Amino acid sequence: MTALQQQGAAAKAATYVLATAGTAKKNEALAAIADILAERQAEWLAANAEDVAAAKEAGMRSAMLDRLTLTPERVAGIVDGVRQVAALPDPIGKVDKMETRPNGLIIGRRRVPLGVIAIIFEARPNVTVDAAALCLKSGNVCILRGGKEAIRSNRCVAELMREALRSVGLPEDCISLVQDTSHETANELMHLDGYVDVLIPRGGAGLIRAVAKEASVPVIRTGEGVCHIYIDDEADLDMGARILFNAKCSRPSVCNAVECVLVHRDVAADFWKRALPLLDEKGVELRADPEALEILGTRAIPAAESDWDAEYDDYILAVRTVGGMDEAIAFINAHGTQHSEAIITKNYFKAQHFLDQVDAAAVYVNASTRFTDGGEFGLGAEIGISTQKMHARGPMGLEELTSCKYVIYGEGQVR
Amino acid sequence: MTALQQQGAAAKAATYVLATAGTAKKNEALAAIADILAERQAEWLAANAEDVAAAKEAGMRSAMLDRLTLTPERVAGIVDGVRQVAALPDPIGKVDKMETRPNGLIIGRRRVPLGVIAIIFEARPNVTVDAAALCLKSGNVCILRGGKEAIRSNRCVAELMREALRSVGLPEDCISLVQDTSHETANELMHLDGYVDVLIPRGGAGLIRAVAKEASVPVIRTGEGVCHIYIDDEADLDMGARILFNAKCSRPSVCNAVECVLVHRDVAADFWKRALPLLDEKGVELRADPEALEILGTRAIPAAESDWDAEYDDYILAVRTVGGMDEAIAFINAHGTQHSEAIITKNYFKAQHFLDQVDAAAVYVNASTRFTDGGEFGLGAEIGISTQKMHARGPMGLEELTSCKYVIYGEGQVR
Incomplete structure (x- = not known):
């Protein structure tokens, strides 16, 4: 022995x-x-x-x-x-x-x-x-x-x-x-x-x-956490910006921090107007797809293919433009680690559909992914x-x- | 692909x-x-x-x-x-x-x-x-x-x-x-x-x-099933014999069939008087330790070391003599496959102790191991x-x- x-x-x-x-x-x-x-x-x-x-x-x-x-x-x-x-x-x-x-x-x-x-x-x-x-x-x-x-x-x-x-x-x-x-x-x-x-x-x-x-x-x-937030075209954009800031910046090193934001193209310009000032506070690096780059300009750098699967655990955020919720869900199911995923929307039916279709341990409507935690879920410890x-x-x-x-x-x- | x-x-x-x-x-x-x-x-x-x-x-x-x-x-x-x-x-x-x-x-x-x-x-x-x-x-x-x-x-x-x-x-x-x-x-x-x-x-x-x-x-x-029945010195021996016969012979090819019986030495002779006529009906082969062989005589053959871990799925039964419940429990925890284990006893405290100490999916008091089944447990199917x-x-x-x-x-x- x-x-x-x-x-x-x-x-x-x-x-x-x-x-x-x-x-x-x-x-x-x-x-x-x-x-x-x-x-x-x-x-x-x-x-x-x-x-x-x-x-x-x-x-x-x-x-x-x-x-x-x-x-x-x-x-x-x-x-x-x-x-x-x-x-x-x-x-x-x-x-x-x-x-x-x-x-x-x-x-x-x-x-x-x-x-x-x-x-x-x-x-x-x-x-x-x-x-x-x-x-x-x-x-x-x-x-x-x-x-x-x-x-x-x-x-x-x-x-x-x-x-x-x-x-x-x-x-x-x-x-x-x-x-x-x-x-x-x-x-x-x-x-x-x-x-x-x-x-x-x-x-x-x-x-x-x-x-x-x-x-x-x-x-x-x-604890493998490549988490996403999807900003729907029917989102409360101020709420979306606050939640994104919290999910990225309150503690970037943990697994329930967000790594990638998916933004509906119809509200992208308006959303970034609200989100950028918050992310600027922490100097968050943005790695964006070409469409988002048109809005973000020099504030972002082009994303590489590897950015869509990256767990940065740092003040870095991948940014991707989508044409609708189903595209967002398919992307999340393909690139997420089944940890924590969120939708920001005012639309009841989209909220329910997102909860049904996203395959992850914790799926959120209008809340930060940072809540996935034994204490926050009432388990006492984890x-x-x-x-x-x-x-x-x-x-x-x-x-x-x-x-x-x-x-x-x-x-x-x-x- | x-x-x-x-x-x-x-x-x-x-x-x-x-x-x-x-x-x-x-x-x-x-x-x-x-x-x-x-x-x-x-x-x-x-x-x-x-x-x-x-x-x-x-x-x-x-x-x-x-x-x-x-x-x-x-x-x-x-x-x-x-x-x-x-x-x-x-x-x-x-x-x-x-x-x-x-x-x-x-x-x-x-x-x-x-x-x-x-x-x-x-x-x-x-x-x-x-x-x-x-x-x-x-x-x-x-x-x-x-x-x-x-x-x-x-x-x-x-x-x-x-x-x-x-x-x-x-x-x-x-x-x-x-x-x-x-x-x-x-x-x-x-x-x-x-x-x-x-x-x-x-x-x-x-x-x-x-x-x-x-x-x-x-x-x-x-479905790996090396299951045991322990016949306690305070067992109802007739019940023990009936349960052993059922657990071995009702369908020997399945995983919840018993493969080894552990018999308290103080009741071994009395127990075998009751069990042998039943097992004889199906011509069950017995593979016994030296002490049991003294009782069973030519009705049994000597067990090899490998018999204590064997899943026969057949009309074969390993037989071992023990000096008490704790010895039986230790043997079961060492040689079982954590499937189904049973004690036959009239003693309340021994029954509770066996349920506590045996590490298996299903632990029985005074019943056949053959009940471990989705239908029998009320799950509808398995x-x-x-x-x-x-x-x-x-x-x-x-x-x-x-x-x-x-x-x-x-x-x-x-x-």
Whole structure:
């Protein structure tokens, strides 16, 4: 057995304990984790300072450095997040349908954990704790594999969380960190069939696609977001401009930010009069098709073919002119990542048709795509936003981290 | 584009029509399919007779030949099945939660089809129609890839179904058959990313494992059944014997048949006194561990290590002696396929503990494992029994063939 297989076997063994540990015990563990992270944050901050120093030395870009860096305020936020997860309702054990069949069998469908969830993520130390807390609350054992840049922070915080688990009498292997951050180990994790029930990659589109392609264990694809807003010829153009500005500029690095606006040609000139002053505030770069270029002039540059499938995660926006809603829908279904899509229109029938025909996790009428988020959707928290159709779609909260088990009470029935 | 890619693209295009076709139109199509299969069954029977003749020539075993062969009675049963599917409730369009958020956004979760479902199956002509009907009712486009032995039957019936679709104004590509039955084409189907949303293999364990290992499109594993019955020391032994006999002998070739019985050593001698006369009726072969052999004598043969993981699908039963329930549970979790598992006991606490601790799609107390079935569970029909935890677990009916889409009604909200 390799080290990772041993880790997988230990994780699997822990599932049988955690699956039936009960809400009170899991909440006790979450409280213990929050407490230990707060009390001993100096250790975590010191480990993180080493990571940050090494990353600086290696020439990491400042935006990445910022995401890697922990501060007492950020630690407080993370600790608060753990307490919030503890306060959420426990999805496990809920029987979501139960029936007595004509033969007297009583058949119930009970929510159970998925089992072992592996999470591959990049250099964000907060993910380590967020993901562990959500898995724990939903009765799932997690195997965490973070980026090498955060390995010191992750080792420290994983050890603190394991200590908290021990302190409440749960197996420490309910949470474990892959110690070796080589590509070979990540690859082995993607093939840990029999131990890993679900693998969730969290990070950029490149990571997610690579994992989905390579893995033999079941994968949930999350967070690939090439999102569109369609400005209809019957749109409230002021509202459209405000929504576009919000969806592009409120946080361009996230997956629910808009990457491409589709504008009906009959209202294009009027729309850009309203939208440009807003986008100018943030110096948004526009990459436009020839027809839009005629209106935008030197304010835009010509779009390349690759711009129609690009996830910029930056202050860049692709601009395309369309002749009507059906053209917009066909373009979205061909170029979107089935994440979040919006129409701006005053026309009731077009709104309904857009909701019906666009194939995506979240389809909006007259609202910003930025709302696709577990908190905004009322799930309390999220482990990611699924862009696949199997198992879960859209923001994944605790319920999306469960499976089911039919329990059947008999009295000697045979078939 | 290869022929299969073209077929995939045509299937994908059909999804946008079928997803919003509505219940009445889908039921009209199912009725048209039932009618055309009934009216023109002579064509289908003639094509099948050619398949059967060729299979005989090739030396196909008689059990397989029987499964391949259509008769007017079987056709009538298949046609009746299509009408039953038409009568089931339509899962599509149901909004299973809807909420007005504090910011006024109205967010609903709507059931939508998965999209394109590919089904790889063996030489059972009834599967072609059953699967197509369930997909159609749930708004899913299907690509069917049957075994080469049934290709003439399948070509005929697929063409009849496509004619029925055309007759009601739906795209014929809502149902299509892979014309080429080579392994290369099956392999290509497993990698038809971007066109195939879900792949469901239906057939023996070998087929299913091969598909799950090879495919890059999402797969739902179904029908691997190494099922156990544990006879507790506090069991009603007569009930245990009746249930074991039923679970092994009522239909040994199916996945919910039992393959291994675990017997508490304190009641083993008494239990076998009751069970053997029943199993003798069918001449069930017993493969036993050394301790059971002492009781069973020449009635059994020694079990090999491979017997503890064997899916016989035949009148063969593995027999193992255990010292208690926890040993039985550990053995089941190590050797089962997470399909159907049963305990026979009069002890309330053991019953509850077994239901909690055994990790399987269906866990029974005092009933036969043979009940794991969409019809028996009240789902109306099933496309297979999922033995994985992601997406669906246990019998998969129409609801399990759906995904969801969040629809959001706004009034200009930004975040």
